[in-house]
Amino acid sequence: MKVQLKNIWKIFGPSPKHILNTIEASNSRADILADTGHVLAVRQVNLDIAAGEIFVVMGLSGSGKSTLIRCLSRLIEPTEGQVIINGRDVTTMNESQLRELRRHTVSMVFQRFGLFPHRRVIENVAYGLEIQGVPAAERRDKAQQILELVGLNGWGDHFPHELSGGMQQRVGLARALAVDPEILLCDEPFSALDPLIRRDMQNELLNLQQALQKTIIFITHDFLEALKIGDRIAIMKDGLIVQVGTPQEIITNPADEYVREFIQDVPRSRVLTAGSVMKAVSEIPGFSKNPGILTTTTLQDLIPLVAALDGPLAVEDETGSVVGIINREIVMMALAEQGATE
Amino acid sequence: MASLSFPKSTSKRKIKPFWPVVVSLLLLLLLGAAVIPELDLFPESWNIGLREPFNEFKRWVVINRTTHWMFVFFFEPLSNALDFIIRLVENFLLWLPWPVTMVLFFWSAHKISGLRLALLVSGCLFLMGMFGLWEASMQTLALMTISVVIALGLGIPLGIWSARSERVEWMLRPVLDAMQTVPIFVYLIPVVLFFGIARVPSAIATIVYALPPAIRLTSLGIRRVPADALEAADAFGSTDRQKLIKVQIPMAMPSIMAGVNQTIMMALSIVVLAALIGSGGLGDVVLKALRRLQVGVALEAGLAIVVMAILLDRFSVALGQFSVINQASFRGFRLLPDRWRGIGWVDWFENGLDGLYRWIERMTNRLGQLLPSPLKPYQDALLFGAFCLFFLFILLLSGVDSFPEGLNLEISRPVDALVSWMQVNLYEIGNTGLGTGPFRDFLIIRIFLPLADFLTNVVPWPVILLVFGAAAWQTGRRRLTVGVILMLLLIGLTGMWSFAMDTLGQTLVAVIICVLIGIPLGIWASRSNTVDRLIRPILDFLQTIPIFVYLVPVIMLFGSGSVAGLIASVLYAVVPVIRLTNLGIRQVDQTILESAEAFGSTSWQRLLKVEVPLAAPSIMLGINQTIMMALAMVIIAGLVGATGLGLEVVQGFANNNLGRSVEAGLAIVLLAMVIDRITEAWAEKAAQAANL
Ligand SMILES: Nc1ncnc2c1ncn2[C@@H]1O[C@H](COP(=O)(O)OP(=O)(O)OP(=O)(O)O)[C@@H](O)[C@H]1O
């Protein structure tokens, strides 16, 4: 595991440690605030995040996402619990060890960009290298490379305020990537952008990830965004993680009412795949293979096929072997489930 | 909400029965005063006798200056070092042939901000030369430079420190607040006590006086750096030091540079007063000329000070932009303040300059075309060099050693002539009883003297205590009430009661006039954009003029004394009431105005029932500032013979009776604090009332 969170708590208020010991599982966040004046921002979070994964944390405003992600590099000090990165306990690190971790291993992209307005784009990108003491020429080259990577070639000598929001966030991303971190923390990086730009940036991030294979922890309050980019999604409510799973798992099997609320408006045909709804069989006698239907094909693409053909169709995995069958009935049931739960 | 307003209404009820008590006490005292005449005057026998110990101390200082360790190891070395540096800079500036100085200024201004600033700066310097005040100007410039550099050298680090430590901020804040309340004059006293009268003490007074804005604005700028920038810096593993140097200071730069600008302007505003304790330079010229009633010379030197103020102000503003943007932006910098943008003639002027600048650029480019190609990359440098040489050449022709007499702009003689003409012809116009003379006499005989007499001799001193106490009580602050009464008592105990009442009376008259002029003008300006645009540059200009310079033209008309002080006070102090009345009304919420309109209010009703009440906090703040400025000016007018506490300080200096200056200085501080705290409390009360 790349990153492990063990029993992480964060309580804001005058005496958090003391409050921590008095909290019982049945106490709600609102009660605790009313009774003690303490804000329970993060509550007993346990997560394991694998290397190379895009792990999305999603939840409504105020659910504690920003607090949680900041506990990872101790920008906010957790009240209780352990953060383990690459097998090392971050929570017990001293100042200089922590600084080294932030300089080389963990990097961050912010919702409102957090760019330095007095520095040119290239100087912003080179900031992380600069404070590591990398020589000027070297860091300039490196920053230039990264700028090209995020598609900002030629903008290096501008100031951030001369760029559009989307471009500014590219700078934010470039700044985080410039130090070549293993782990990228993104706190709602695309929330401040308008929808079209946001979609571009999501695609851009996915493309970059294919090449770079970082471990990315990505916060959002937009479920569609979570579905689109997340390998796995954790859903947070009032500081608690209520469900963790792949997008399909969450859609097909929501843990509670809160999660169901989220998935309500999701166009299921675009998220559900043949793999997640098919009837699993290993051998299909008497059918010729129907090429082109993979486990990752979305229902949206399947609908024309099942509409045209009456019989069941075979579903293949990446290797080309048949793993299940699908027919009109299965597809319609999967799409109808949405209505059935309401 | 209900539970909140309940205790408030009871506390108001508690205060109400206070007024009958005050009124009956007042009546009783007035009656008593009629029966027991001694009650009028503050009892002499209560004097705590501050004067002698201080004079004693001063004598001790004079005797022990060469022997006591405190002087030998601390004050003298400090004084010597400072004196050495000042002399070094001064001698250098005086040694430098004047055309070289001009070219140096021209060059650095060109470097920082381009041709516009370069032309302005050299024009200003040239004017100083034309007034025949080159040497005095260089002396002042030397003193300014050193004082400002030291003030910034102390102030910026202190500001950084106080931004990073709550403890330091907590300790510094009351000191800075107090420093802002204390009128300029008082700064001179302790300095003279330890350093005597010379160039060094005036530098020290200047440094101390100019220090607060550097500290305040540095600290403010750093504290205002947005949290997300700091978080980003943290997230990348910056050390505290890196965060400070790479993020906080650069991002606070606009604020720090505003502090630098204010520090310079503060230093310049004390320049005439510093002459009182031996600074030399332009201030000295003004002071001596005024004492000899050579109004023309005083006006020349006063103008030179204003010109220097403009030069330093524009220069430091440009420097600020330069250090923030990090590059010379030739056309970005406007000569006139940015706030004036949109005023007809200002835009016209700036556009004209733009045109001129573009023309020069075109010409130089065309000339550049003629250069042989290997020299082309150096086109700019070469052209600029040629320009400087040409400039130098012209100036060299007209004389190097001292500013050429031929260029003198003799304004002192015509001014003197004008002054004597005015004294003859305006003093009394025919037999009409009109003119400046009768006006002055009227003010003095009918208003100042009776008022001072009324406050000191007719009204028993306890009544004044009571009135001030009641004014403080009315704001609902007990501690303030007690403090105010104690401070006033202390003024009496130092034997300064009657002088303080004289000063108070003059301040009162000035403030009343300011309010009568300022509030209507402010309202008018808030109604009419034309008026607003018309008066904005005038108000700005009035605020750029160093405080003392106001007195010079006024003296031309009214001679020296309290009346000159009054008129200068009004000119100087009227600015904040106008400005804050205007601002307060303009900031009234548009939706509230619309709803007033919807009920069919007339324009007058809207003004009186909605706008003025809502602008009241702002107006009160303006009045507070006006009072403090009027007080400062009334005191400074002591230099030209206006009676009261200011004159006491001056005479203490002049007669080697420092104890007297100390007593008067202390009384000034106390009076200023009393008035400031009461009006401030009233302004806050008005703000609270407007919020409810
Ligand atoms: N420094 C703080 N002091 C006190 N309470 C805080 C502090 N920071 C956050 N909180 C509280 O903790 C809770 C979680 O905040 P957090 O910023 O982590 O939410 P979030 O999920 O990121 O919300 P958003 O989507 O709005 O960014 C909120 O109720 C917030 O008010």
Ligand SMILES: [Mg+2]
């Ligand atoms: Mg957040």
